[in-house]
Amino acid sequence: MPKTVLTPQSEDFPRWYQDVVAKAELADNGPVRGTMVIRPYGYSIWERMQADMDRRIKEAGARNAYFPLFIPESYLSREAEHVEGFSPELAVVTHAGGKELEEKVVVRPTSETVIGEYMAKWTQSYRDLPLLLNQWANVVRWELRPRIFLRTSEFLWQEGHTAHATEEDARLYAKRIHEDVYAPFMREMLAMPVVLGRKTARERFAGAANTLALEAMMRDGKALQMGTSHELGQNFARAFDIDYLSEQGRQETCWTTSWGTSTRMLGGLIMGHGDDQGLRVPPRLAPVQALVMVVKDGEGVLEAARQVVADLVARGVRAELDARVDTPFGRRAVDAELKGIPVRVEVGPRDLAEGSVTVARRIAGGKSSVPLGGVVDIVTGALEEDHEGLYAAALAHRDANTTAVESLEDAAEAARTGWAMIPWSTLGPEGEATLAESAVTVRCLTMPDGSVPASEDADGVLAVVGRAY
Amino acid sequence: MPKTVLTPQSEDFPRWYQDVVAKAELADNGPVRGTMVIRPYGYSIWERMQADMDRRIKEAGARNAYFPLFIPESYLSREAEHVEGFSPELAVVTHAGGKELEEKVVVRPTSETVIGEYMAKWTQSYRDLPLLLNQWANVVRWELRPRIFLRTSEFLWQEGHTAHATEEDARLYAKRIHEDVYAPFMREMLAMPVVLGRKTARERFAGAANTLALEAMMRDGKALQMGTSHELGQNFARAFDIDYLSEQGRQETCWTTSWGTSTRMLGGLIMGHGDDQGLRVPPRLAPVQALVMVVKDGEGVLEAARQVVADLVARGVRAELDARVDTPFGRRAVDAELKGIPVRVEVGPRDLAEGSVTVARRIAGGKSSVPLGGVVDIVTGALEEDHEGLYAAALAHRDANTTAVESLEDAAEAARTGWAMIPWSTLGPEGEATLAESAVTVRCLTMPDGSVPASEDADGVLAVVGRAY
Numbered sequence: 001m002p003k004t005v006l007t008p009q010s011e012d013f014p015r016w017y018q019d020v021v022a023k024a025e026l027a028d029n030g031p032v033r034g035t036m037v038i039r040p041y042g043y044s045i046w047e048r049m050q051a052d053m054d055r056r057i058k059e060a061g062a063r064n065a066y067f068p069l070f071i072p073e074s075y076l077s078r079e080a081e082h083v084e085g086f087s088p089e090l091a092v093v094t095h096a097g098g099k100e101l102e103e104k105v106v107v108r109p110t111s112e113t114v115i116g117e118y119m120a121k122w123t124q125s126y127r128d129l130p131l132l133l134n135q136w137a138n139v140v141r142w143e144l145r146p147r148i149f150l151r152t153s154e155f156l157w158q159e160g161h162t163a164h165a166t167e168e169d170a171r172l173y174a175k176r177i178h179e180d181v182y183a184p185f186m187r188e189m190l191a192m193p194v195v196l197g198r199k200t201a202r203e204r205f206a207g208a209a210n211t212l213a214l215e216a217m218m219r220d221g222k223a224l225q226m227g228t229s230h231e232l233g234q235n236f237a238r239a240f241d242i243d244y245l246s247e248q249g250r251q252e253t254c255w256t257t258s259w260g261t262s263t264r265m266l267g268g269l270i271m272g273h274g275d276d277q278g279l280r281v282p283p284r285l286a287p288v289q290a291l292v293m294v295v296k297d298g299e300g301v302l303e304a305a306r307q308v309v310a311d312l313v314a315r316g317v318r319a320e321l322d323a324r325v326d327t328p329f330g331r332r333a334v335d336a337e338l339k340g341i342p343v344r345v346e347v348g349p350r351d352l353a354e355g356s357v358t359v360a361r362r363i364a365g366g367k368s369s370v371p372l373g374g375v376v377d378i379v380t381g382a383l384e385e386d387h388e389g390l391y392a393a394a395l396a397h398r399d400a401n402t403t404a405v406e407s408l409e410d411a412a413e414a415a416r417t418g419w420a421m422i423p424w425s426t427l428g429p430e431g432e433a434t435l436a437e438s439a440v441t442v443r444c445l446t447m448p449d450g451s452v453p454a455s456e457d458a459d460g461v462l463a464v465v466g467r468a469y
Numbered sequence: 470m471p472k473t474v475l476t477p478q479s480e481d482f483p484r485w486y487q488d489v490v491a492k493a494e495l496a497d498n499g500p501v502r503g504t505m506v507i508r509p510y511g512y513s514i515w516e517r518m519q520a521d522m523d524r525r526i527k528e529a530g531a532r533n534a535y536f537p538l539f540i541p542e543s544y545l546s547r548e549a550e551h552v553e554g555f556s557p558e559l560a561v562v563t564h565a566g567g568k569e570l571e572e573k574v575v576v577r578p579t580s581e582t583v584i585g586e587y588m589a590k591w592t593q594s595y596r597d598l599p600l601l602l603n604q605w606a607n608v609v610r611w612e613l614r615p616r617i618f619l620r621t622s623e624f625l626w627q628e629g630h631t632a633h634a635t636e637e638d639a640r641l642y643a644k645r646i647h648e649d650v651y652a653p654f655m656r657e658m659l660a661m662p663v664v665l666g667r668k669t670a671r672e673r674f675a676g677a678a679n680t681l682a683l684e685a686m687m688r689d690g691k692a693l694q695m696g697t698s699h700e701l702g703q704n705f706a707r708a709f710d711i712d713y714l715s716e717q718g719r720q721e722t723c724w725t726t727s728w729g730t731s732t733r734m735l736g737g738l739i740m741g742h743g744d745d746q747g748l749r750v751p752p753r754l755a756p757v758q759a760l761v762m763v764v765k766d767g768e769g770v771l772e773a774a775r776q777v778v779a780d781l782v783a784r785g786v787r788a789e790l791d792a793r794v795d796t797p798f799g800r801r802a803v804d805a806e807l808k809g810i811p812v813r814v815e816v817g818p819r820d821l822a823e824g825s826v827t828v829a830r831r832i833a834g835g836k837s838s839v840p841l842g843g844v845v846d847i848v849t850g851a852l853e854e855d856h857e858g859l860y861a862a863a864l865a866h867r868d869a870n871t872t873a874v875e876s877l878e879d880a881a882e883a884a885r886t887g888w889a890m891i892p893w894s895t896l897g898p899e900g901e902a903t904l905a906e907s908a909v910t911v912r913c914l915t916m917p918d919g920s921v922p923a924s925e926d927a928d929g930v931l932a933v934v935g936r937a938y
Contacts, residue, residue: 028587031544032574035537037587040602043534065512068504069538069576069607069623070560075500091539091565093576096622097611098557105501107538107562107576118497118506133509138538138607142566153565154538 005334008276013220018148020270024279024338027148027266034146034153038263041339044287046156046266050136052189052284053158053261056181062132062160067114069138070105075113078239082112085206089141091153107140112207112232112258115161116240123163123254125245130169134160149267150224150469157262163242163254170255171210171231175452177259178212178229186226190265191282191390192216192272193398194226195464196452197444202432205258209233212452215443215464217398218271221418223443223468226268229259267469273390279340280363282390283383290319290343290379291336295329298349304372305347308357311376312345317383337362342386343379363389408434411465415440419466424456427463441468474803477745482689487617489739493748493807496617496735503615503622507732510808513756515625515735519605521658521753522627522730525650531601531629536583538607539574544582547708551581554675558610560622576609581676581701581727584630585709592632592723594714599638603629618736619693619938626731632711632723639724640679640700644921646728647681647698655695659734660751660859661685661741662867663695664933665921666913671901674727678702681921684912684933686867687740690887692912692937695737698728736938742859748809749832751859752852759788759812759848760805766794767818773841774816777826780845781814786852806831811855812848832858877903880934884909888935893925896932910937 005023007015021027026042029035038046054064070093076083091107094100108114115133123131136158143151160177164170178196186194199211208230215223236242237254246252273280283289292309294301302323312319322332336344346358351369359378360367363386370378401418405411408431414420415435424445427435432442443464445453453461474492476484490496495511498504507515523533539562545552560576563569577583584602592600605627612620629646633639647665655663668680677699684692705711706723715721742749752758761778763770771792781788791801805813815827820838828847829836832855839847870887874880877900883889884904893914896904901911912933914922922930 028590030537030539031541031583031586032537032539035539037537038535040532040534044532046535047533063509063513064516065509066507066515066625068499068501068506069609070499070501070504072500088567090567091562093560094563096560097613098559114500117500121497140538144566156535 005338006276006278009219009274016274016276017271020274020278020338021148024340026270026279029148030154032153034143036148036152036154038156041287042266045269045281045285046263048285048287049189049265050158053181053185054136056185057134057158057160060132060176060181062134062162064135065133066135066137067111067118069108071108071111071114073104073106075117076106078113079207079235081235082207086110086141089143091140091142108137109139109141110258110260111135111137111139111159112161112236113240116236116242116256119161119163119254119256120240120242123242123244126165126247129163129165129244129254130173131163132160132173133162134158147267147469149263149270152263155263157260160257160259162257163237164256165244165246165252165254167233167255170257174210174212174229174231174257174259177257178214178452182214182227182229182259182261185261186214186216187391189282189284190269190272191284191387191394192226192268193391193395195444195446196450197446197464198452198456199228199444200429200432200442200456200463202429202436203442205230207232207235209235213444216268216272217394217401217419217466218268218469219274219397220271221401221466223419223464223466224264224268224271225443225468226265227259227261230257232256232258271469272394274340278338280390281340281342283342283386286340286342287318288320288339288341289317289383290345291322291341292319292345292347293322293329293332293336294325295346295348297325298352301347301349301352304352304357308345308347308372308375312379315376315380317376317379333360343382345375345379361386411435412438412440415466419443419464421462422465424461424463427465432463435465439467440465443468474807475745475747478688478743485743485745486740489743489747489807490617493809495739495748498617499623501622503612505617505621505623507625510756511735514738514750514754515732517754517756518658518734519627522650522654523605525654526603526627526629529601529645529650531603531631533604534602535604535606536580536587538577540577540580540583542573542575544586545575547582548676548704550704551676555579555610558612560609560611577606578608578610579727579729580604580606580608580628581630581705582709585705585711585725588630588632588723588725589709589711592711592713595634595716598632598634598713598723599642600632601629601642602631603627616736616938618732618739621732624732626729628729629727631726632706633725634713634715634721634723636702636724639726643679643681643698643700643726643728646726647683647921651683651696651698651728651730655683655685656860658751658753659738659741660753660856660863661695661737662860662864664913664915665919666915666933667921667925668697668913669898669901669911669925669932671898671905672911674699676701676704678704682913685737685741686863686870686888686935687737687938688743688866689740690870690935692888692933692935693733693737693740694912694937695734696728696730699726701725701727740938741863743809746831747807749859750809750811752811752855755809755811756787757789757808757810758786758852759814760791760810761788761814761816762791762798762801762805763794764798764815764817767821770816770818770821773821773826777814777816777841777844781848784845784849786845786848802829812851814844814848830855880904881907881909884935888912888933890931891934893930893932896934901932904934908936909934912937
């Protein structure tokens, strides 16, 4: 195998990340500070995420809509914690249509406020509830220390917003999204293990009564928040008069939720699965699952390679032909590794003369010579295995880098390279504040069996502690 | 049939349009002037448009990417006509992250400039060409006289951007999008006849060398531009240094194109097919193709209705159950008409006792009693017919309201209620300027056989003249 073109992860992880993003042609920095250009290869991974997530959200009963990018500045101020949380990150439009605006408008950092305004119109009676909405949109939060996919001044996401008749119903829906939409998506599409938990008061969304989160461990031992689902209580419902006439004829205030996942998941995918050769894309998301490469010209080689592509496509594999024999084979192979294409089928004259081709596997590793007639079964089997393999590797990595501790000092020590699990009753908000001084945070509170604590005070609650992106 | 709840088209067409948009729950005005909220029913039609258009664009070889919302103000100024065309409509961000920005940024009105900057990086050699990109995004153009879907300060669209080695290749690609992507989409999905033509110099996109357009006639005889495809010549390539090393080793300037369709098509759909009862949604786009309604409770009625839904779904029909018997049947039927649901299957106790149900057709009109066993075949047949029926009706309407004329005066007269077709050699830029004084414009130049003129000066070129949205 030709040598890699990336900075090794162990040498400089942030640099490795930047290298992969650039060299696998995933994204580029935008011209305005903190913005990004998502290049076709990166975007095609995002499109597959989006399609699958969209299907799951619709199965959970939510319908897509679209709300405006521009929000009157006054809307944000209506919920006190919300405006305090977002003010430092807002981009403000002061001029439009050649004139100064009478009321400044902000570019949405999230849409609770504007959607709240319309929910108030649309929820007249208990018959209109629950109102389950979702939108796919761009949002803007000005970033001082931007990093592509992880923290960008503009990013793409889905944001769900729902209104319910009761607190119980809102709570169950936030939980449903967390456990039945987001968690299986991460496992089944991203091949990533996630810890499900609730945020501490310190880490909660600005305006939420409770924030549920999914946290994944990256290859450097840090945490990345992969998605959140918020119970908003009646905070926004009160601020925006989202009320309804109950079956008993009383005017009642709604209970709302919001929940989101974003292009940040692309960052999680890169840092959760990548290695020193580059990306490793889970097969179900891979734009190209099998790259069929003509090693070099020779009698019948191109025809055989084309036939392999056709056979794979007929079996539902996303296969592509690489017949660029004027580019050195080694360079093309390195590029396929960089891009994380799960399987390469190398078709060359010598092998072909013996009726075989070489199958190289990006995720399990290794190369083997296989008979031409068996290649389709081998590739389809490999893609199934690779999904499981990636998941298992990520889980093993997380287990190996998670330490159960009983003291603040041990938690701080463990968080140097991975996560600590510490009883929340031992750590508490004061311990949390102490750790925060050295950029170590409580990622979430979870139960020993992996379930989500009903409250902070439940018996046996564990704090997952680590450094985070 | 209960009476309609809309202002009749003949009484006040703009009012009828507003009524339909509101009462069919398609969209609402946003809080910031000129913006819109696309409600779930409207958005679900847009999603189907998007999915189908996206497939066609990918078949034409373009790949999706995402470029930033924010563009440095200086980028726009690099192409003189472009900045002049868009300056009055720009929204400008002056403050972000709590500070005044050093360089103001504009919210993209379209992305030629920012994409041009990246094309310049990515097209190094002739091997990188053609570079075929598309993005789905929101754009902002401040509107003084906004109207939902037709002219809004923010709208959703796809914008394609391509770079080519030769003028010929760029021209053919702009033409391919126009004729092989957009035109068949309008016919096959929107069920709308469109005139394909080129714009006059006066009506061209700001910065384009040639603009190809698709124009449709609305029910009030006005024109709506449904999509455009631009040859940009080397205007943007020169402004952004989009060049490449040719096979002969020479540094050459690229030729670029751009092309777009937007949520404006929703406006076209409403005004192109709607009638005094409301929307008529082409079956291929309809979120609900068949609404199976329980007329009133009765033995076996709900079960029978459920079975019809299941049978329809099994045959690939988007069918939904309406069992809200506590709402008067008449009101539910009016609502289904308003929303333009192509077929209603009405299941009531009396019919059912005789083994039949009633099929009501929104597009062809009429109601008939059909045996329960035959309902699936009848509905699927109706949906096929209705697509053709809508197209034929729109074409007949356009033909009936288009007049061939030979003079400026007759063109002005015809444009009071519809379109005029006048030889371009008769009208010319001077006649065009005269008509423009009374808001009558040349929608496009086309050939008598419906093909696109190779140039303005080609023999027999006709100008399609009318009022436009």
